[in-house]
Amino acid sequence: MKLAMLGEAWRAMGANRMRTFLTMLGMVIGVGAVVLMMSVGQGAQYSIKQTISAMGSNLFVLLSGSSSTGGVRSGSGGSYTLNVADAEAIAELPGVQAIAPIHPGSAQIVYGPNNWNTSIIGTTPGYLDARSWPVASGNTFTDSDVRSATRVALIGKTAAQNLFGDADPVGQTIRIRQSPFVILGLLSTKGQGMDGRDQDDTIIIPLTTAQRQVFGSQFPGSVRMVMVQTTTQEIMPSVEKSMTELLRQRHRIREGLDDDFSLRNLTAVADSAAEATRVMSLLLGAIASVSLLVGGIGIMNIMLVSVTERTREIGIRMAIGARQRDILLQFLLEAIIISVIGCFIGLLLGIGGALLVELLTGTKVIIALSSVIVAFGVAATVGIFFGYYPARKAAQLDPIEALRYQ
Amino acid sequence: MNDSVIHIEGLHKSYETSAGLFPVLKEVSLHITRGEFVAVMGPSGSGKSTFMNILGCLDHPSAGSYRLDGHDVATLDKDALALLRNRTIGFVFQGFNLLPRMSLQDNVALPLIYCGVERAERHQRARELLVKVGLEKYFDSMPNKISGGQQQRVAIARALINRPSLILADEPTGNLDSHTSTEIMALFESLNREGITIVLVTHELDVAQHAQRQVHFLDGRIVNDHATLHTEASL
């Protein structure tokens, strides 16, 4: 019985292929867009989560110079307001888990005939802890390396690749600004940072070595930035307050005057970036859903035309014994078949499109089962919802009126 | 076989038009027993089709009672009426009313879809009937590829598929030439001999000659109801 009605619906669709195809197209585009948008959105959310967890959790970064004039001052160089003693004092604050003074820069690295310009981070071993960045092979340098300013280095994957190719860099000697450095360890892969830069294109050396031997700071002991990690995320606001108080006290800044440093909560920045991505992918999904809605309205439109056009057929069917529910089922099935097939094709196109996006732009896409299920569910619902009204209209025709219809 | 198939008392039917109620059937009463072959005659506009549509449960009377096979039709809901149209009544239209884009076999089998008969059986029964009406060569033809007489045979086969006890035919030969209509009438006669009650509308006297009884309509009333007088010529 149901099977026979399915056959009738199928026959009607076959009788008007072009129209069926065009109606289906609305569904195809709607579902395709939803799947594509959801995949891209989920991919973006996934990548940002990766980036955030690669950054390390519960992080502050302290910068020399006030936030309002920091941009100008950092350019002048040398006038760093933070120093290693500040960092050591902060380390004693409750809730602080790790600190790492940082002296960043960049330099030309030479190994044999190869040379490569990369970023240099002068810091302490605490940096690797704060950023949860272990070495993949070899060892890290220690506090005693920092104390005695030894010429040792940790190398990131990308820098190593460019200098050593596939060879093992651990134990090799490179030259940074003419000075030889022994590579102690190869860092594990970090990927892209929040700013989009490749974090693996780097070399990490002891802070003192950077200051005294590589970049030759005018004021040894002062640093441009300090990374601070707290024990938990909840404690960050209170640590922020005590850190500010401590530094103002240490720097003897009187009430009412501006700080001579600025404090950034990296975790909060990361969270808002993640939130922005989430909102963006929701928005994309919403826009795509509109096209699904339009597809549904297209189905309703065609079904209404079809009911009018087939009024006589409906009359004949009723005259030979079709009940209202038989007619209803026939037209409803037609709408559902169109939307389900359209949905299936749309699904394939959406997935194909998502893979193509990944291939062409390199952005990560994630085709989640949930988005597939949602798309299918929505398509079936749209089919029933928009198919029901025309089908009911057909079923409620009066047999004799329908038969008289010309 | 003297039980009542159609029992109509004081039937009225008016159409609502822009100019007000327009009465078409006035105080019609008719009694038809099982196995009868009745010809309904009358001038154009006398209300024959209106009457047949009511008999076929396609339209509702404005007043009066209609009992079909002992059931008071007025008390039946839409599903029950559909069931009557499906099982009890076989309706043959003047314009054939076959579904285009559907093979003859599928057209004939269509009523069976609505009473849950399996596909294989549907096809088998449709073929048997197409053979019976002499269309064994056209199972898979399309309705627009055969002649009017053949289309009317298909329509009759469709009306017969659920073994109805009553066949209603509104000018089944109206669109056919006299030779073809004689063939169609022979078909009705043989069905009637099998025990099926037949009510048939016609304008033509020689078509009406095939029936046992003639009912004449004039201006919405039955003015004459008599047994067919068989003349030499018609035999």
Ligand SMILES: Nc1ncnc2c1ncn2[C@@H]1O[C@H](COP(=O)(O)OP(=O)(O)OP(=O)(O)O)[C@@H](O)[C@H]1O
């Ligand atoms: N749907 C309708 N609305 C209004 N008036 C109608 C309708 N159908 C039929 N009529 C009128 O009812 C009257 C009877 O029509 P009916 O079709 O029953 O006549 P008939 O006897 O079958 O005629 P014919 O022999 O030409 O087929 C006619 O005057 C017609 O105009």
Ligand SMILES: [Mg+2]
């Ligand atoms: Mg008529």
